[in-house]
Amino acid sequence: METKDIHLVYGTDDNYVFPTAVSAASAAFYLRPGERLTLHLFDLGVSDAHYEEYCALVRRANATDAVSLVRHRLNKEMFEGFGAWRGSVVTYSRMMMEELLPDLDWAIYFDGDTLWLGSPGELWDLRDESKLILASVDPPTPMGTENPEFAWYRERGLDVDASGYLCMGLMLANLKTMREARIAARCRAFMKEFPNPRVVDQTVLNLVCQGRTAPLPPQWGVFSVWHGSVDLSKPSAVHYVTDVPWKRQKLNRLFSDVVLLWFEFCKRVLGRDELARFSPWCRFWRRGAFVILKHCQWALNVHPYVKSRLRNTHGIPRHAYQSIVERWTRGGQA
Template sequence: MTIPIFYTISDDFTPYLAVSLSSLAENADPEKDYTVIILHQGLSPEHQDALTACGKGKLRVSFRQLDEELLAPIQNRRGNYLRADFFTLSIFYRLFIPELFPEYDKAVYLDADTVVNADIAGLYQTELGSNLVAACHDQSVHYIEPLQTYIRDCLGLDPAGYVNSGVLLMNCRAMREEGFVDKFLRLLTTYQFNSIAPDQDYLNEICAGRIKLLDPRWDAMPNDFDPEMADPALVHYNLFYKPWHFAGVKYESYFWQAAKETPFYQELKQELADFSEQDRQAELAKMQGMVDLVGQISQDPQNWFHVKQEVKVTL
């Protein structure tokens, strides 16, 4: 049995992905078979070589460059997916995995800003039943009331069931049978609404009612509210809590321990040293920008919640 693990990145995220891959390989069971597939739109040969070298034992790394034809519906809707400057086109790649890889009935997807502290097979072996995906609550927004308001009043979803899309177990077979990608493209191209977390919002909307909630230890996130989890299986440095930008980030020790095993360790330490106080304030301002955007979207008569009520959208 092969365990497929997908990442999606742009070239500038290579050092962080190398850290995640290193931790993934370190905790892989030598008796199991793992295939890592990196979806991208152009990785330099040097970076591909560096990431390939992160594989060891029965963990192999391969690459898939996404073509322009597949991505055209996204690229033609710039106003619909790049509302915030901390998102890039690559956030949507994960949504195409079931169709691009029909050989897999089930797959793991991980964001590049993760560190894996346990055998990922434990996540992969989770029983999905008829659920389309399994994921964890988004702890980076759970305690921020304006973002809870956004989920409830701008998306028309239950905040208690809203999940983070950076760590997913995907029921690829069921997603193909349900026409998940077609539904996503139909929503994207038919309705124009502002969004704070584009890929995540679409995923939560389309999969609503068929999401299995995972143990939170599979997507532990630094925030200013929760105590640090004692034994996280996976740490996700979501949004602005990046240990290569801020010292003292919760769970940072896991990142730097894994980073030491990569050729990018000194580069990452230098990035932290060079990140100025002005840079840090700019990063923190992005969070406030998200909060401010909620106010705008909530007043928008064409926000997704209003559209769903008026048009009676069916998926």
């Protein structure tokens, strides 16, 4: 059997190491025989202690030598003049992948607020030489209104086809062709002309790569606030956009089924009880409210505003949820 060499990239600063480790560990967990995974970490200030912890968590999910870890230390100067971002500037490294990984033809980039529910090998097989980037579907806004991103482009006289707009939080990047098309240099030129793009690198990449991108099948990058009809017990990946499981401060951040999956993975595979960080009362009411809502979809349909404010009220069918969790209990390569 030929070995499949998969390259998966994450970028993080010191604050985001743990979620990144959870996502990287979930990718390693699902690796199949005949697949090799290299995890590249674009590191912007990760402490050595945190890096060790990240490696240990990945190893806990998959201790075989099919997984290798590579640390790429970045320095802040490469993002000079790019403007502040509400997260970390390391997000911009996505635009520079072709230069940061000069020996690779292809790489997968994943945000840290994600969880794999299938092998990265499945996603790797979707490489398409005619495209620069294959990225996840950007769901419609909750109220069906126009994505404010398009107003941003319009105000600057930039023409972007709304139907081709993608979420770059999960992408399969054709680094060889991007290098030939000098995408990184074009992104830098864009940043010079339009500093502080609305959704950072996503705003830039959608414009610069326009016409040479394609959406991934909807199961790759399912928004946790919008998972609709995707069967998560099949190979897929969840993206916790604006719904990161480890933050439950706002009233509408409930313990939905898809959020609980993240905690189940931490507990069963990584031996970390992250739910214990929340008070029993917080766990009780946020879970209780979700269970009531998931059985009362009719009540949410009175007005789309209600549903959009409550975010994710869709449950995962019981058999699907159980099959995902049982797989974690059994262990990897099972």
